[in-house]
Amino acid sequence: MQVKINDPRPSYVQIADGIRHAIQSGDLAAGTKLPSGRDLAKEWGVAVMTAQKAVDQLRAEGLVHSQQGRGVFVAASPDGRPADTDASGLRETVEDLKRRLAAVEQRLGMDADDAT
Template sequence: MQVESDDPRPPYVQVADGLRRAIQTGELAAGTKLPSGRELAAEWGVALMTLQKAVDLLRSEGLVYSQQGRGVFVAASGDHAPQLNVRDLQESLDDLRRRLEVVEHHLDIADKPMN
C-alpha cells in the first residue's frame, strides 16, 4: 500500500481510507493489533506524523483504540469508546495535574507586579 501522489486527498486521509477499508472487509479483524507506527509509515511511504494523524482519525471514528504500552487495536463492531483501565486513567489525571501546575505557575508570574 502506498500513498498516490496524484490523489487529491491528503496523504493521511489516503492512509486512513486504506486502513478503514481493510477493517471493513475483515482483512484487519476486530482485536487485531496494528503493526507499529514505524512499520505502517514505511509500508505506506509516509512520515510517522502522517501515519499518526491517520490513526487518530480512525480512533475518532471508533474503528481503532490504543492501549498504552501495548499498541493500537482494531475495535469490535459497535465499539466506539475504548475501555479505560484504572492505571491509564490515573496516568491521564497525573498528566493533566502536571499541565495545570505549569499553567498556574505562569499565571502567578503574570500576576506579580513588576518593580
C-alpha cells in the same frame, strides 16, 4: 501500499481509508493489532507523523483503540462485530469542509466570528 501522489486526498486520509477498507472487508478483524506508526510510515512511504494522523482519525471514528504500552487495536462493537463505520464518511467530509472553510476565511482575512 503507497500513498498516491496524484490523489487529491491528503496522505493521512488515503492511509486511513486503506485501513478502514481493511477493517470493513474483514482483512483486519476486531482485536487485530495494527502495525506500529513507524511500520505504517514505512509501508505507506510517509512520515511517522502522517501515519499517526491517520491512526488518530480512525481512533476518532471509533474504529481503533489504544492500549497503553501494547499498541493500537481494531475496535469491536458490543456484539463483537467490527465497529459500525456508516458515519465515518460523513465525519470525514465535515472535517474536510471545516479545513477548506478555514483556509478560505484565512485568505479573506476573516475570523470565524466575522462570518456570522
